[in-house]
Amino acid sequence: MQPFSYERPESAAQAVNAASRRVRDGTTPPSSPVQFIAGGTNMTDYMKLGVMQPERLIDINRMQDAGLNKIMVSDQGIRFGALVRMAQAEEHPAIKSQYPIIAESLQLAASGQIRNMASLSGNILQRTRCEYFREITWPCNKRRPGSGCSAMEGFNRQHAILGGSDECIATYHGDFAQSLIALDATVEIVGPKGPRNLPFSELHRQPGKTPEIETVLAPDDLIVAIHVPALPWAKRSHYLKIRDRQSYAFALASAAVALDLDGDTVRDARIALGGVATVPWRSREAEETLKNRTLDEAAAQEAAAAAFADAQPLKHNAFKVELGRRTLIRALFETRDMKV
Amino acid sequence: MGEEPQAKVLTSLTVNKQPYRLALDPRTSLLDALRDEIGLTGTKKGCDHGQCGACTVLVDGTRVLSCMSFAVMNDGRDVTTIEGLASPSGELHPMQQAFIDHDAFQCGYCTSGQIMSAIGCVNEGHADTDGEIREYMSGNLCRCAAYPNIVAAIRQARDATRKV
Numbered sequence: 001m002q003p004f005s006y007e008r009p010e011s012a013a014q015a016v017n018a019a020s021r022r023v024r025d026g027t028t029p030p031s032s033p034v035q036f037i038a039g040g041t042n043m044t045d046y047m048k049l050g051v052m053q054p055e056r057l058i059d060i061n062r063m064q065d066a067g068l069n070k071i072m073v074s075d076q077g078i079r080f081g082a083l084v085r086m087a088q089a090e091e092h093p094a095i096k097s098q099y100p101i102i103a104e105s106l107q108l109a110a111s112g113q114i115r116n117m118a119s120l121s122g123n124i125l126q127r128t129r130c131e132y133f134r135e136i137t138w139p140c141n142k143r144r145p146g147s148g149c150s151a152m153e154g155f156n157r158q159h160a161i162l163g164g165s166d167e168c169i170a171t172y173h174g175d176f177a178q179s180l181i182a183l184d185a186t187v188e189i190v191g192p193k194g195p196r197n198l199p200f201s202e203l204h205r206q207p208g209k210t211p212e213i214e215t216v217l218a219p220d221d222l223i224v225a226i227h228v229p230a231l232p233w234a235k236r237s238h239y240l241k242i243r244d245r246q247s248y249a250f251a252l253a254s255a256a257v258a259l260d261l262d263g264d265t266v267r268d269a270r271i272a273l274g275g276v277a278t279v280p281w282r283s284r285e286a287e288e289t290l291k292n293r294t295l296d297e298a299a300a301q302e303a304a305a306a307a308f309a310d311a312q313p314l315k316h317n318a319f320k321v322e323l324g325r326r327t328l329i330r331a332l333f334e335t336r337d338m339k340v
Numbered sequence: 341m342g343e344e345p346q347a348k349v350l351t352s353l354t355v356n357k358q359p360y361r362l363a364l365d366p367r368t369s370l371l372d373a374l375r376d377e378i379g380l381t382g383t384k385k386g387c388d389h390g391q392c393g394a395c396t397v398l399v400d401g402t403r404v405l406s407c408m409s410f411a412v413m414n415d416g417r418d419v420t421t422i423e424g425l426a427s428p429s430g431e432l433h434p435m436q437q438a439f440i441d442h443d444a445f446q447c448g449y450c451t452s453g454q455i456m457s458a459i460g461c462v463n464e465g466h467a468d469t470d471g472e473i474r475e476y477m478s479g480n481l482c483r484c485a486a487y488p489n490i491v492a493a494i495r496q497a498r499d500a501t502r503k504v
Contacts, residue, residue, distance in 0.1 A: 003345035006366040007413050038414070042410045044369070045389050055345060057366070059413050087464075111479020112461060113396055113405045247478035 001047055012190045012224050018058050020192045030127065032219035034061050038083060038119035041110070042126045049141060051127075060222070061091050070226065073098070076116035077230040082121035082223050083092075086110070086176070091121060094224060099228065100181065100338075101237035101256055108241045111248050121223040124177050124187075124203070124280075125215065129250060130159065130170035134255040141167045142211040155318040157243075158250070161324070163278035164312060170210030170278060172204065177280035178256040178272040179239060180226065188225040191218060200226070203265045204279040233260040233268070235340045240331035241274070251275030252326040255331035259295070263338075266290040266299075267328040273307060276324045283307040286328065294334050300329045349412045355380065356424030366412050371395045373411035374421060382422040382452050386481075393480030396453040396460070397421050405479075422452035423424025425459075434500035435459050438493035446484035454480050458494045468496045 005031040017037065022034040035054040037043045038061055048051040061083065068081040073094040080089060089095060090106035109115065109123075132138040132150035139148035151159050151169055159169040169246050175199075185200040216224075237258035243249040254274035260267040269285045286307040293299045304325035311321045348363040355378060362377050371388075375396070385440045386394030388407045395407040413456040424431035435455050436443070445451040457480045461467050466476040473494050474487070482490065 001367050004366055005345045005347060006349055006410070008415075039408075040410065040413065041390055041405070041408050044410065048389065054481075057410075061413060111393065112391060112464070112466070112476045112481050113403050113457065114408075116402050117404050117408065118462075245478075247475050298495060 001050075002053045002055070004054050005056050006059065008062050009057065010062060010064050012060075012063055012065050012204045012222055013281075015058055015060050015063060016190055016192060017221050019222070022056055023219045027219060029217050029219045030212065030214060031219075034058065034130075034219060036222060038122045039085065039114075039117040041114050042122060043104075046127060046134075049134055051134060060325055065224065068138050070298050071095070073199070075230060076187045078102075078228040079289060080226040080228075082225055086115035086118050086120065086123060087112070096328050097235070099179075099231075099237065100185070101234060101239050102176070102228070102241035103181040103256055105179040105241075105256060108239065109175045120176065120226055121176060124180065124200075124226070125217075125223075126172035126174050127214070129173050132153070133135065133170055138331075140236075142170055142207070142214075145210070146293075152314070153315060156314045158252075158327055159314065159317050160278045161276050161308070161311040161313050161317055161320050162273070162281055163206045163211065165207045165211070165278075166206035167209060168278065169314070170207070171275060172277060172279050172281075173250045174277065174280065175239065175241060175251065175254060175274055177204075178254060178274040179237075180228065180254045181280040181282045182229050182270040182272040183231055183234060184236075184260060186227045188227065189217070189221050190224050191221040192308075195224075197227075200280070201282060207278055223325045231258065231270075234258050234340050236261065236335060237270070237327075238331060238335040238338065240327055240334060244274075253320055254325040255328045257323075257328075257331045257335040259332075259335050261336065263293070264294045264296075266295050271303070271307065271328065273324060273328065276311075276320050285309065290332075295332060300332045303332065304328045323332050351412050353411070353414060353417065353419055355379075355419045356421060362411070364411050366410060368411045369389075369407050370397070370409045370411045371398075371406035372416050374406060374419070377411075380421050380423050384449055384452055385454075386450065386453070391481075392450070392453075393451040393457055396456040396480065397459060398456060401463070403457050403464075406476050420456075422455060425455070433459070433461075433483040435493070437499040438494070438497035438500075439490075441496065442489045443486075444489040444493040445482070445486050450480060450482045454482065454490055458490070458497065460479045461494065462498050467494055470495070 033055040256269040256272040384394040386392035
């Protein structure tokens with residue numbers, strides 16, 4: 001591992017200042033010589049692999065700003081402090097009862113130990129598990145811009161069928177992000193110019209011509225909180241995750257669903273898809289298909305078809321089109337049938 | 341804190357109730373600090389990438405992967421390893437005893453991680469059913485596949501386990 005120096009600021013403002021001092025022009029957040037570290041479950045892994053080579057690590061775990069380690073649930077919604085651990089959030093009684101989609105998306109992720117360590121803000125910024133990205137001897141446009149994409153003609157079973165480009169088809173693997181994008185979450189950021197809020201749906205960038213740029217954040221932008229606006233009907237919400245193993249595996253396909261029902265008729269719906277896209281993926285097409293309709297087999301089939309209408313499968317991941325549709329259909333019915 | 345990448349960082353750890361003050365290269369994982377600096381080799385290095393669970397320890401009472409944390413990040417923390425479970429008189433922790441009673445290992449390489457994780461799993465309140473034990477222990481791999489016996493051991497120790 002490349003040597004690095006280490007610092008442990010006591011506030012978010014100090015952390016941002018520390019990062020700003022070492023930001024270098026022309027570096028994207030992933031390639032920046034200065035990196036924030038919280039739980040470390042993603043960063044240490046990629047540093048050991050040589051994928052990330054920071055010269056300085058800023059340990060943000062001891063920042064003292066109010067609310068960084070707290071979950072606040074009110075009539076306005078939820079505020080998750082950036083340093084809240086996944087396990088804390090999944091166990092929160094009000095989140096389990098009022099926003100089951102969030103609790104489930106966390107509980108089905110990673111392992112018990114990792115969820116005890118990983119911060120929520122780090123979780124949403126987790127980097128892809130694309131095998132060619134992780135192994136530094138392969139060409140990879142995300143890791144080494146312009147070197148080519150090994151997955152395109154390689155073994156691409158895990159890769160994305162939505163939101164890809166000719167340069168990159170690496171999957172965004174997170175689960176929590178799917179519930180956040182479905183619930184219209186926002187992130188609170190502190191940067192060198194002060195605080196700002198950003199819709200979660202605008203945080204991640206599709207790869208396009210620049211897969212090395214994964215978010216709209218600058219290297220010295222720090223997420224300090226995640227807000228989820230109140231949505232009373234999110235009581236009827238559910239996260240379904242389909243994977244090779246029953247536990248401790250990334251999704252091959254997942255669906256985050258919330259339904260506002262009047263009897264069997266859908267008044268409103270929120271749908272996001274995991275394991276199939278390059279970024280957290282909201283399917284407004286599927287949502288629109290369902291509105292003001294009875295949620296029966298035909299409606300669910302149509303919604304699923306709409307969700308994957310633009311899918312671009314490759315040699316080994318074509319199965320994800322059908323798997324993704326079936327995952328969504330099952331999630332819709334399981335959500336409809338919830339006793340709330 | 342270290343200004344130069346080569347600078348060692350002074351780090352205080354309490355491990356199994358013993359205080360240690362170490363000058364560490366920031367690259368040292370908590371796992372390597374325990375094994376190579378302190379000499380507690382009961383915690384095992386399996387994959388070193390957070391995939392196998394062999395390195396599980398308790399930090400401030402919570403189970404974590406010691407390979408995925410730099411030791412300097414744990415400054416001031418309280419670490420419990422497999423060596424810290426038995427009482428000073430040598431009486432085994434109920435989870436250790438249960439693993440013996442149920443023959444919950446073959447080669448034993450994953451066992452310290454399994455036991456530390458099992459204690460965490462019980463303390464977290466996720467050992468009510470076999471299904472729940474399997475789910476919440478899924479981050480600990482056993483390539484000898486002693487899983488049925490591990491589940492049986494956790495079931496036995498569940499009620500007897502004291503918080504450590």
